[in-house]
Amino acid sequence: MGLTILNTAIKKKRHPLRNWLIGIITVIVVAMLAAGAYFFNVAMVPSHKSFINNSNRISRSDPLYDQKMWFKHAHKQNWTMESASGHYRLVADYLPAAHQTTKNVVILHGFMGRKEKMGEYAAMLHQMGYNVLMPDARAHGQSQGKYIGYGWPERYDVRKWTNKLIQHNGTKSQVVIFGTSMGGATAMMTSGLHLPHQVKAIVEDCGYTSLNAELNYEAGNLYHLPKFIRGPLIAVLSGINRTKNGFFTSEASSLKMLHHNHLPMLFIHGGDDHFVPTKMVYQNYAATRGPKQLWIAKGAKHAASYAHYPHEYPKKVAQFLNQYVK
Template sequence: MGLIILKKQVSKRRHLWWRWLVGIIVVIALALFAAGSYFFSVAMVPSHKSFINNSNRISRSDPLYTQKMWFKRAPKQQWTMKSAQGDYRLVADYLPASHQTTRNVIILHGFMGRKEKMGEYATMFHRMGYNVLMPDARAHGQSQGKYIGYGWPERYDVRKWSEKLIARNGQQSQIVIFGVSMGGATTMMTSGIPLPHQVKALVEDCGYDSLNAELNYEAGNLYNIPQVIRAPLIASLSLINRVKNGFYVHQASSTAMLAHNHRPMMFIHGSKDTFVPTRMVYQNYAATRGPKRLWIVKGAKHAASYAKEPHEYPQRIARFLNQYVK
């Protein structure tokens, strides 16, 4: 009789233990989902971000003041098209070259940026004799969209913009794709899909090697989240992103797409970049299969290489591109 009672007590304790265990797992899962939902809104939903400087002010002390002011005053055409999936209206500014040319460039902005923030780069390429097309990425600026894609869905939008350029400027068009930060990652991701033969070369400045690595890094850099928590947190965010935004975080890899690229590409990165760490550029550079060049700009912070070297920056890009765009 005592043995039976003992067995019942043990069974009851096991049952209680399993209930506690299941309860703890449910609580952890709910906590991860809540945290994943919060960071999804921070990372994927367009809104004001405290860690991004999107001021419109142009200071006279800015080393690129002249370039920015020229762009601000330059007459622009507005182009529109549907996104590659046909769900959003996308908007771009177009600045034709001052003379007839086959040279064209598509300039891609960064996270929570917009086409107007790329004015100094537009001026640079315009001075090189290029027609300049500057799209607002989906969910940025004047373009429609619910969520930020970090270059993954946008790569097909970029291809569609290139086809629009060719339709407008002719089959003899030569196209360069250029991007900074998220725009640099978009450039690299675009390089790995089939593109019109008119796309001759690409230039990326401070793009990340993968979205997963960048989110992991920023979770520690901006929020001091311990490494042991980051993996399940990003997994939760990734699942939410798959449902709402159409892809898992680990899919958005610049490095993986560069492995399919055989076009010439130039890589630029500041040596003092703490937003997209400088180490990421080496993996990207190693991955691409075409002619390539790497320039680490000494002392430059994130997306500040042009401002750090306002004379050398356009010279180096021009020397690289002139080998492939005639």
């Protein structure tokens, strides 16, 4: 009887500690869910991002001033189509080449960019004799969409744009897919799909290895979060993304898709890139199964290799593409 009373007393004394632990765990879980929701909005919901420069201003001191001004005044056709998923209306600019040609390029912009931000690349490839198609990705520019997909759902849109381009310009079309930053990752993710035989080569500039790797890097780089916080936080974000955006962030992998790619690919990356770290390009380069070439633009920051090397960049691109597009 006395032992039973003692055990009961001990259990009662334990209740405050147990309740305290439950309270702490509850606070941690709620905080993690709130943080995951916050970072989902930062990463996946289109809005102004303080860490992205989206200025429309073209400075005369810009080494690519002439190219940007050419694009600004160039006549553009407006193309539209329904997204591959059927949910959104997508918009693109089309610039036919100066002379009839079978050479075509699809140009893909970066995170929170839009087709107009790729004007210097359009000018470069148009000067090389290409018909140029420049889509706004889902949830960017004039295209509809609720969430950013980082290239994963967009890869099917790129394939659909490519088919539309071939239908417009004929079965003898030769197509190049070209992208920078998120557009570069989208190009790599597209490369692993079954594509029309008219797609001859891909150029990717500063694309990431995978969405999870980029999220993990930026959680440390921009927000200085310790490693032990990043994993659980990304897991929460991924779960929210699966519910709202249709995929787990771990699915969106350039590396995974490059393992299925046999198309020729030119990899370009700035040697001083601290947004998509330069080391990622070596992993991407190793993953592809097709003919490949790598150029590290020494000293160039993120998506700035062309501006850093305004004369060498077009030469590198032309020399690579001329091997595969005649």
